[in-house]
Amino acid sequence: MTHKKSVFKRIRGAIQNHDAGALAGIFDECPSADMADVIEHLEPGERVFMFTAFTVEQAGEVLAEIESPVQKHILAGLDNQLLSNILQQLPSDDAVDILGNLSEERTEDILEMIGRNVSRELENLLKYGKETAGGIMDLEFVAVSEDKTVGDVVTIIREKKKVKNLYHVWVLNHQDKLCGVLSLKDLLVESPDRRIRDIMNPEVIFVHAQKDQEEVAGLFKKHDLVNMPVVDDSGQLLGRITHDDIIDVIEKELDEDLSLMTGVMGQPIAEESTLKISRARLPWLITGVMGGIVAAVVINQFETTLEKILALSFFFPVIMGMGGNTGTQAATIVVRGMATGDISLINIKKRLWLEMRVAFVNGIVCGLFLGLIVGFWFSDYALGGIVALAGALVILNSGVTGSAVPFVLRKCNIDPALATGPFITTLNDILGLLIYLGLLTLFLGEAV
């Protein structure tokens, strides 16, 4: 952290002095991912100046690491010629991600400026959805025919200098379809004249280009892969997904879940526009307000009770807090468990029964605690007892709702992450107040 802060100050200084040499020096010491973080914190004008000071290679590396909303601003400040030079240096998947942030017209103009071969590759990649295997794959891989020998393959690898991070070679059969895999270790330890067909592992794990990236990440985790071939419907090899793409996918999917859980829709962390952020958050806030209005209507039904004992309203926050917290705790565990595979639809009853027992214990503890305070405060332990019972029931209800709703959503093919946060909290607010006011009205002998 302190490191980045000092880099930030030095960059600011160099920009203010228009000292491109100093900037290049800082770049040499600082990994491009750190550089990208620092640039995200600069003012828009300063950012564009940085990119004119970089070499084409440096600019590409850093640009690929910058978050989408900031990247868009920078792209708007760079001219097409410079941008096309930058893109030609980048691995194909990074280049395509950047093109995806440009208008269609500008993408076409830039593809025309880029050399024929590269631009055809990029056009092919642009066809795939951003969150599919095709959308995250790159084209830097080595594939060889099963008829080749180990010696042939070594020669091929020697020629393909551009392919970085090469750990496996994929094998194609006579129809040019993927039929096996060889690790570089296999190639190293086998003698040069052996046929690939005889030493390859035919059980190659691959995905189709249309596969959702979350499922791809699941395969990587299950089989501890470093890379994976991507094929089309006919089994033709299209590209390669590498482990670092998968870490990005895992973090993105988790952020998406977290956004849903906390009531933010599709807002990138680095977004800088006030109105875009507002728009991402308002739907849930408005939904929350409407839920609150429903709660107000519920309370209104118990006006007579409240008029007699105004103090009952003092405890709305406690009741709502207990319900909200219990529901969120249960829902979060279930939602995360589903995502990691530790909780599945296999044994819903067992989980619900466990959550019910937990809510029962916690309900008794918290209910008693609250009841004692209320009893002491108003010197009325009968009231305290009723409040204790109400509190326990509210927690029991919330624990069950919180753990059951994610399963229901999943069955309906809705993202269960939606269940935590605002949704479950609002639902439990309303149910909790109903239980609390209903029970008190009943015991205090008040007709509604």
Add this chain to the structure above:
Amino acid sequence: MTHKKSVFKRIRGAIQNHDAGALAGIFDECPSADMADVIEHLEPGERVFMFTAFTVEQAGEVLAEIESPVQKHILAGLDNQLLSNILQQLPSDDAVDILGNLSEERTEDILEMIGRNVSRELENLLKYGKETAGGIMDLEFVAVSEDKTVGDVVTIIREKKKVKNLYHVWVLNHQDKLCGVLSLKDLLVESPDRRIRDIMNPEVIFVHAQKDQEEVAGLFKKHDLVNMPVVDDSGQLLGRITHDDIIDVIEKELDEDLSLMTGVMGQPIAEESTLKISRARLPWLITGVMGGIVAAVVINQFETTLEKILALSFFFPVIMGMGGNTGTQAATIVVRGMATGDISLINIKKRLWLEMRVAFVNGIVCGLFLGLIVGFWFSDYALGGIVALAGALVILNSGVTGSAVPFVLRKCNIDPALATGPFITTLNDILGLLIYLGLLTLFLGEAV
């Protein structure tokens, strides 16, 4: 999902018929990670039966994938001889993780049963903290002297058949200290008589064994690594961390953050004991109840106002919901941004100013919405106007609190994830009610 469900049913059937052959057949088709998930859903007795049906290799692979709380139950049901056989088959990091779940006495007994060399290795690994580089490293790596030739190294690799997932070879200098790295691709393309010293990359990225695993994960992400050497204070090579360990670290750290955010402390998802789960969740629930009591005391101060207009209490849920949701949204983005590096301490003012603008816009929209409903409901648009103003201020306050508190916690070296969820919600409940009731009392001309 459906796949796992059918595997689950078949396993249940085979166990009920005591058909070990059928179990072996299912194992052959099913990746060990899936198998582990399924076993987590079996009854305790069924689980132990599964492990007696497995071969030692199968048992090890599956056991390593099972979550800690369930693993402990299974370990209790296996005898020491079987367990020591299983552990000898496993990569050292997995074996040590399992030993970490046993009592010290039992660990000693088992280490005695395991062959001398392996048990000394495991004892060395047991020294390191579970969440450090030393705690997640394994001992399966290849290190060679810088004096060797490419041909020598190939011979060494050929002998080290046990090392799986080998992508790099580390180079040691004359003092046996780490001084470089070579990819297998380098070894493949260079001629056999070249000296390692002349072709190695001296800029090898490594970590010290005491380094926290989260920082290690950061290095992996920054440099897109597949593995990384671990050294002791004197620069001696100790072990290797691989990319799949890092994916586990990333997911675990995220789950930890998420637990803090939702008020669950250190509860593994697969935990099955009601009391352990209760104990993990109760601290926050009780804290929430105490926060609610404070809110009750605040409301009590405005008793006179409430007695005059009871309907004001109807809107406690709306006010609390608006504050809670806004605070959680802002805090979540800041906390996640800090974790991913997109938001840092570099530019706190910029972020706070952005969040304030967002809260201002959302406050006006939600405040107006609420004010109109209240005005319409009670045919009192003056009241509606005051409620609208209160709502807007509550959202503004919560947005600022939600985004500022994580920075404050970070400055105090407290995990900022603590800021979201119960903590920020309770704080905003209290502040929100103060603003709402205070403003209404002021405008309606009521002395407290």
